[in-house]
Amino acid sequence: xxxxxxxxxxxxxxxxxxxxxxxxxxxxxxxxxxxxxxxxxxxxxxxxxxxxxxxxxxxxxxxxxxxxxxxxxxxxxxxxxxxxxxxxxxxxxxxxxxxxxxxxxxxxxxxxxxxxxxxxxxxxxxxxxxxxxxxxxxxxxxxxxxxxxxxxxxxxxxxxxxxxxxxxxxxxxxxxxxxxxxxxxxxxxxxxxxxxxxxxxxxxxxxxxxxxxxxxxxxxxxxxxxxxxxxxxxxxxxxxxxxxxxxxxxxxxxxxxxxxxxxxxxxxxxxxxxxxxxxxxxxxxxxxxxxxxxxxxxxxxxxxxxxxxxxxxxxxxxxxxxxxxxxxxxxxxxxxxxxxxxxxxxxxxxxxxxxxxxxxxxxxxxxxxxxxxxxxxxxxxxxxxxxxxxxxxxxxxxxxxxxxxxxxxxxxxxxxxxxxxxxxxxxxxxxxxxxxxxxxxxxxxxxxxxxxxxxxxxxxxxxxxxxxxxxxxxxxxxxxxxxxxxxxxxxxxxxxxxxxxxxxxxxxxxxxxxxxxxxxxxxxxxxxxxxxxxxxxxxxxxxxxxxxxxxxxxxxxxxxxxxxxxxxxxxxxxxxxxxxxxxxxxxxxxxxxxxxxxxxxxxxxxxxxxxxxxxxxxxxxxxxxxxxxxxxxxxxxxxxxxxxxxxxxxxxxxxxxxxxxxxxxxxxxxxxxxxxxxxxxxxxxxxxxxxxxxxxxxxxxxxxxxxxxxxxxxxxxxxxxxxxxxxxxxxxxxxxxxxxxxxxxxxxxxxxxxxxxxxxxxxxxxxxxxxxxxxxxxxxxxxxxxxxxxxxxxxxxxxxxxxxxxxxxxxxxxxxxxxxxxxxxxxxxxxxxxxxxxxxxxxxxxxxxxxxxxxxxxxxxxxxxxxxx
Numbered sequence: 001x002x003x004x005x006x007x008x009x010x011x012x013x014x015x016x017x018x019x020x021x022x023x024x025x026x027x028x029x030x031x032x033x034x035x036x037x038x039x040x041x042x043x044x045x046x047x048x049x050x051x052x053x054x055x056x057x058x059x060x061x062x063x064x065x066x067x068x069x070x071x072x073x074x075x076x077x078x079x080x081x082x083x084x085x086x087x088x089x090x091x092x093x094x095x096x097x098x099x100x101x102x103x104x105x106x107x108x109x110x111x112x113x114x115x116x117x118x119x120x121x122x123x124x125x126x127x128x129x130x131x132x133x134x135x136x137x138x139x140x141x142x143x144x145x146x147x148x149x150x151x152x153x154x155x156x157x158x159x160x161x162x163x164x165x166x167x168x169x170x171x172x173x174x175x176x177x178x179x180x181x182x183x184x185x186x187x188x189x190x191x192x193x194x195x196x197x198x199x200x201x202x203x204x205x206x207x208x209x210x211x212x213x214x215x216x217x218x219x220x221x222x223x224x225x226x227x228x229x230x231x232x233x234x235x236x237x238x239x240x241x242x243x244x245x246x247x248x249x250x251x252x253x254x255x256x257x258x259x260x261x262x263x264x265x266x267x268x269x270x271x272x273x274x275x276x277x278x279x280x281x282x283x284x285x286x287x288x289x290x291x292x293x294x295x296x297x298x299x300x301x302x303x304x305x306x307x308x309x310x311x312x313x314x315x316x317x318x319x320x321x322x323x324x325x326x327x328x329x330x331x332x333x334x335x336x337x338x339x340x341x342x343x344x345x346x347x348x349x350x351x352x353x354x355x356x357x358x359x360x361x362x363x364x365x366x367x368x369x370x371x372x373x374x375x376x377x378x379x380x381x382x383x384x385x386x387x388x389x390x391x392x393x394x395x396x397x398x399x400x401x402x403x404x405x406x407x408x409x410x411x412x413x414x415x416x417x418x419x420x421x422x423x424x425x426x427x428x429x430x431x432x433x434x435x436x437x438x439x440x441x442x443x444x445x446x447x448x449x450x451x452x453x454x455x456x457x458x459x460x461x462x463x464x465x466x467x468x469x470x471x472x473x474x475x476x477x478x479x480x481x482x483x484x485x486x487x488x489x490x491x492x493x494x495x496x497x498x499x500x501x502x503x504x505x506x507x508x509x510x511x512x513x514x515x516x517x518x519x520x521x522x523x524x525x526x527x528x529x530x531x532x533x534x535x536x537x538x539x540x541x542x543x544x545x546x547x548x549x550x551x552x553x554x555x556x557x558x559x560x561x562x563x564x565x566x567x568x569x570x571x572x573x574x575x576x577x578x579x580x581x582x583x584x585x586x587x588x589x590x591x592x593x594x595x596x597x598x599x600x601x602x603x604x605x606x607x608x609x610x611x612x613x614x615x616x617x618x619x620x621x622x623x624x625x626x627x628x629x630x631x632x633x634x635x636x637x638x639x640x641x642x643x644x645x646x647x648x649x650x651x652x653x654x655x656x657x658x659x660x661x662x663x664x665x666x667x668x669x670x671x672x673x674x675x676x677x678x679x680x681x682x683x684x685x686x687x688x689x690x691x692x693x694x695x696x697x698x699x700x701x702x703x704x705x706x707x708x709x710x711x712x713x714x715x716x717x718x719x720x721x722x723x724x725x726x727x728x729x730x731x732x733x734x735x736x737x738x739x740x741x742x743x744x745x746x747x748x749x750x751x752x753x754x755x756x757x758x759x760x761x762x763x764x765x766x767x768x769x770x771x772x773x774x775x776x777x778x779x780x781x782x783x784x785x786x787x788x789x790x791x792x793x794x795x796x797x798x799x800x801x802x803x804x805x806x807x808x809x810x811x812x813x814x815x816x817x818x819x820x821x822x823x824x825x826x827x828x829x830x831x832x833x834x835x836x837x838x839x840x841x842x843x844x845x846x847x848x849x850x851x852x853x854x855x856x857x858x859x860x861x862x863x864x865x866x867x868x869x
Contacts, residue, residue, distance in 0.1 A: 094143030141217030166579030270301025475503030487608025809844030
């Protein structure tokens with residue numbers, strides 16, 4: 001008989017083992033080796049069988065066995081010790097608490113569409129989610145008071161398998177939240193706390209809140225698969241809605257569905273996410289966030305909800321009394337107008353873009369956005385003002401990244417190169433400014449060391465800040481051999497399982513026992529499969545690749561893994577090309593495609609691969625952290641200089657694949673870069689690995705040592721989070737506090753200033769410019785006095801800054817390498833400044849007028865500029 005429905009019942013633990021429940025539901029165990037070892041020791045085989053998931057493990061162990069374990073004094077002492085260690089970790093002051101006098105915010109809201117904390121909580125698809133998970137873990141280790149918000153996907157992303165002919169197949173297993181390391185947020189009466197979001201057609205979308213504990217960081221996950229969203233309760237018919245979407249299914253899967261489904265998810269995480277944070281803080285007493293960090297544009301609607309709170313004088317949150325009485329409760333707000341609220345919200349918002357191409361940005365038709373952003377959802381907000389926040393070149397589209405940038409006073413890309421790309425990509429929002437002045441900075445991503453570093457690496461090398469200088473070449477090489485051998489065992493297991501799933505039979509799979517060789521140079525390539533990552537660049541010349549794999553003296557073995565988006569048939573075709581090549585009996589012992597790439601597989605690859613290959617189309621990789629995780633374990637990167645590798649490559653920590661920049665023909669560019677890849681492997685990578693002295697490759701080990709010495713500290717997520725705290729959260733916290741002080745006096749002031757500026761700006765003009773004081777033959781450093789007349793159209797001189805700009809000039813009179821100097825107002829409408837000439841050669845100058853206000857982060861912020869001429 002088949003069960004009608006399935007659900008998870010958690011184990012009732014004997015008293016001495018009761019702390020195991022807390023240890024299992026706080027995800028710190030995912031990066032705390034003693035806690036993982038404790039769970040593994042309970043029932044080693046069951047631990048492996050349940051995917052090293054402690055919640056599942058406790059449900060699998062029979063009651064009689066639990067009672068027996070409770071009498072083991074040594075075990076119960078370990079349980080008590082781990083529980084005490086966790087409590088110390090949660091309570092003790094850490095780095096953040098030691099930053100005396102820094103004026104740091106009391107809490108930060110961190111919103112992301114996906115979180116890759118662990119494979120046991122499948123709420124991620126790829127790099128964005130894993131980065132967000134690492135951000136939470138590092139914040140926890142540093143004591144940074146984040147409150148994270150996302151959605152709970154009942155089918156997560158998809159599980160990947162292959163058909164017999166190598167085509168990607170998707171499966172969406174149902175997930176029971178009760179079986180995950182989650183707790184339902186409940187009110188004082190024990191009933192679930194619900195938040196509500198208005199949908200078109202007088203419908204209401206309700207969501208309950210699941211709480212994941214990521215060390216010290218609470219992660220709130222919104223779940224719409226509840227009775228309140230049935231057709232009768234949500235205004236739909238036949239289990240659906242007027243938009244064709246069942247409201248219970250809004251959180252069914254990550255990045256699934258049509259535009260209707262996508263905008264519903266983004267309204268839920270943005271608007272509903274703020275309401276969930278308010279409810280969580282009210283129920284638990286947690287400090288309310290003073291700064292909000294929007295991780296990519298998906299959650300951008302959070303800014304609109306915060307504006308609504310300040311405009312209407314109320315914050316909507318469930319009363320926590322359960323489904324039968326879930327009417328909103330209100331708390332006092334500020335009663336600001338739209339512009340005042342916008343100023344207050346911008347001051348405390350940080351926006352991070354991860355997207356290096358316009359096609360990767362979420363955009364919705366203007367009609368669809370109007371349909372959803374109703375007065376029921378955001379009462380009191382002027383629709384046209386809201387729509388203007390997402391305006392772009394196409395007047396019929398609403399751009400979520402543009403809204404994110406307009407709602408945040410501080411914005412960043414995720415590597416230095418990506419910062420440059422982003423400033424060019426979004427530069428149109430700051431027309432008239434040079435690209436380098438566009439106010440988008442960068443924080444290079446990092447990875448959580450204790451999550452991604454093999455235990456053996458820490459055993460040999462110690463903490464990330466330590467140096468491997470004292471470790472002998474032989475010991476470093478032995479470490480790498482051990483990790484590679486573990487990977488080979490895992491590859492054989494997974495290849496066999498994949499072929500069985502594809503329909504092969506046991507008798508024909510004897511060859512899988514000999515797949516890969518623990519002594520062969522092992523290259524890994526694993527990531528999502530969008531076109532720009534060029535999964536099949538290695539196949540440009542199949543015979544050349546075959547020759548490298550089968551070289552009798554210096555063979556290479558290659559592991560490929562990755563998922564294509566279910567709707568991307570082009571990506572699936574790339575996977576099929578790789579699979580068909582790898583299925584060839586002549587090379588299948590040297591190249592494999594491993595299906596269902598996730599965090600559990602990734603660890604083995606990062607630990608064991610000697611080389612991490614990355615060959616995106618430069619500069620379309622925003623950061624790409626997989627190579628960082630390999631470097632943590634002594635892997636050497638072989639990569640196009642894109643993303644993080646562009647700034648961290650130093651010539652001794654791996655190899656840079658030359659790029660054919662400027663070659664317009666994409667086919668020729670791929671051919672050139674593939675040939676460069678083959679040449680590097682044949683002439684540099686292979687010889688360095690195989691040339692040995694007393695069994696040890698000295699050049700290789702020196703590169704490993706250098707990588708571990710220089711990159712291991714730099715790629716840590718703790719470095720990244722410290723940068724966010726010091727350069728982004730702290731300034732945002734101070735700006736938000738200033739904006740809110742004295743009944744939002746500063747927010748009101750900046751709103752009045754912007755209104756005055758908007759009225760006058762189109763009439764501001766520079767009436768004349770001249771320069772004097774130069775000698776007949778000027779030299780570098782000679783002073784030049786620049787004077788300008790400016791008609792301020794009624795603005796006060798304190799409202800603006802007038803600047804002289806001096807730099808090199810080309811044949812088209814375009815300035816470059818310029819310097820700016822603020823000019824002094826003389827009181828008669830003229831301005832002047834003496835500027836030392838900065839360069840030799842052809843030099844030019846101009847004058848410009850910019851807004852100036854003490855509550856602006858910079859004069860560039862508003863995108864306003866008047867140029868002479």
